[in-house]
Amino acid sequence: MAAENVPKLPAGVSSGLERLRALCIRALGPNGDLKVLSVLLAAVLFFLIRPFAVGNTKTFSVPVRVASSNPYVTVVDFAPKTASVTLRGPRNKIDSFDPSQLALVVEEAFPDTEGRVFRPLGARALRGEGDLKFLSCPADVVRVELDYTAKWETTNLVALPQLVGRPVEGGTATVRLADPVSVVVKGSIRKLNEFRDAGLLLPTEPLDVEGKTKSFSETVAIKIPADSGITSVEPSAVLAYVDIAISVTNRTDTAAPDLLKNVEPPAAPAAPDKTEGTGKADGNEKAGAVGEEDSGEPAEEDEPAAADADSGETEPAAGENP
Numbered sequence: 001m002a003a004e005n006v007p008k009l010p011a012g013v014s015s016g017l018e019r020l021r022a023l024c025i026r027a028l029g030p031n032g033d034l035k036v037l038s039v040l041l042a043a044v045l046f047f048l049i050r051p052f053a054v055g056n057t058k059t060f061s062v063p064v065r066v067a068s069s070n071p072y073v074t075v076v077d078f079a080p081k082t083a084s085v086t087l088r089g090p091r092n093k094i095d096s097f098d099p100s101q102l103a104l105v106v107e108e109a110f111p112d113t114e115g116r117v118f119r120p121l122g123a124r125a126l127r128g129e130g131d132l133k134f135l136s137c138p139a140d141v142v143r144v145e146l147d148y149t150a151k152w153e154t155t156n157l158v159a160l161p162q163l164v165g166r167p168v169e170g171g172t173a174t175v176r177l178a179d180p181v182s183v184v185v186k187g188s189i190r191k192l193n194e195f196r197d198a199g200l201l202l203p204t205e206p207l208d209v210e211g212k213t214k215s216f217s218e219t220v221a222i223k224i225p226a227d228s229g230i231t232s233v234e235p236s237a238v239l240a241y242v243d244i245a246i247s248v249t250n251r252t253d254t255a256a257p258d259l260l261k262n263v264e265p266p267a268a269p270a271a272p273d274k275t276e277g278t279g280k281a282d283g284n285e286k287a288g289a290v291g292e293e294d295s296g297e298p299a300e301e302d303e304p305a306a307a308d309a310d311s312g313e314t315e316p317a318a319g320e321n322p
Contacts, residue, residue, distance in 0.1 A: 056091040057135060059084055060099045064121070066144050068108045074188040074231060075108065076145045083121055083139040089132040101128030106142055117144050147188040149231070152196075155180045159201035161220045161240050165210025171246040173209045178239040183222070191229020200225070202233065207242060215244045 024032035062085045066078045083104055087094070105127050106119045118141045119125075123134040158181050167173045183202070185192065204220045221237045224230050 056094045057086055057088045058094050058097075059086045060102055062099070062102045062104050062126075064104045064106070064142055066106045066108060066119075066142065068146070070108070072149050073108065074147050074149045074191075074229065076147045076188050076191065076229060078106075078142055078144045080139055080142065083137055083142075085126065085137050086135040087129060087132040088135045093131055097130065097132060101130075103127045104137075104142075106144065108144055108146060117146065118142070119144060147190050147229075149186055150189040150192050152185045152187075152192050153182065154185070155182045157181075157183055157185070157202055158222060158238055159203050161204045162206040163242070164206045164208050167209050167212045167244050168246060171213070171244055173212065174243045174245075175207060176241050176243070178241070181238050184234045185230055185232075187231045188229035195228055195230070200228075204238065204240070207240060209242060209244070212242070212244050213246065215242060217241045 021033040024036050026032070028035050061082050063082050064078065064080060066075050068075050085102065085104070087097075089097075104121050104125045106121070106125055108117065108119070120141055121137050121139055126134050158177060160175055160177065163173055163175055185202075203223045203225065205223065207218060207220065218240055219237045220240050222233050222235075224233060
């Protein structure tokens with residue numbers, strides 16, 4: 001009953017399969033037809049799972065780096081700066097791959113007469129691919145512009161640091177560098193000449209003077225401008241002096257007590273000497289006081305007596321010669 005429901009192959013197909021089965025048995029011996037069938041099934045399975053196991057590819061944007069192994073040669077410029085690289089590997093490794101370590105590194109020696117060379121970008125230049133395999137890179141070469149390295153020793157090439165913030169209220173800040181500041185600059189001859197002809201200076205790191213009350217010194221790093229052709233600067237840092245000046249005129253706050261502690265206070269006025277003029281002047285003062293109580297008006301006659309008291313003179317007593 002079950003055999004009746006199985007669809008039958010056309011007569012031509014059935015005869016062809018029988019002839020192929022007989023051929024496999026004559027060529028491979030008994031079970032030759034099963035051997036061929038197993039090979040066919042293995043091939044089909046391989047092509048089905050290959051993209052998921054060993055055949056995955058992915059394209060990454062990779063930075064290009066050019067380094068000169070010769071100390072007398074400077075890399076001025078190169079192009080392209082990035083290139084597309086296609087890698088191949090198992091799907092699980094492709095999906096978990098970190099492309100941040102990828103780079104195409106080209107090393108140079110001496111430039112030609114025009115200072116330009118072309119170097120190949122390929123599997124030998126690729127770095128950081130890990131277990132993946134290099135497949136292709138559309139940018140076959142990188143154009144490198146080279147120049148000979150110059151050594152330039154000069155002074156007054158370092159710019160003053162920029163002051164950030166404000167010192168304590170009422171104060172001013174000025175900055176100066178150690179004198180003289182001599183630096184040795186290395187880089188492309190052409191770029192160094194352009195830098196010098198333009199009158200440019202090497203910038204430095206800023207200095208913070210916010211709320212400062214005293215002068216101080218600090219070492220600041222020298223920064224190399226981008227695209228300047230400079231490869232190194234020696235020394236890499238310089239000593240800067242910051243002078244803080246604070247005015248104490250009309251100050252009533254205590255923002256900088258250490259600056260005010262040596263200021264002497266003004267002298268107090270001298271007290272009048274009461275040991276002199278105790279003669280008649282005292283009696284007149286008492287009489288004047290009594291008169292003021294009796295009449296309510298000040299006694300004008302006491303003024304000469306007060307003058308005598310101020311001068312320190314007294315009237316002679318009775319019976320004494322003047």
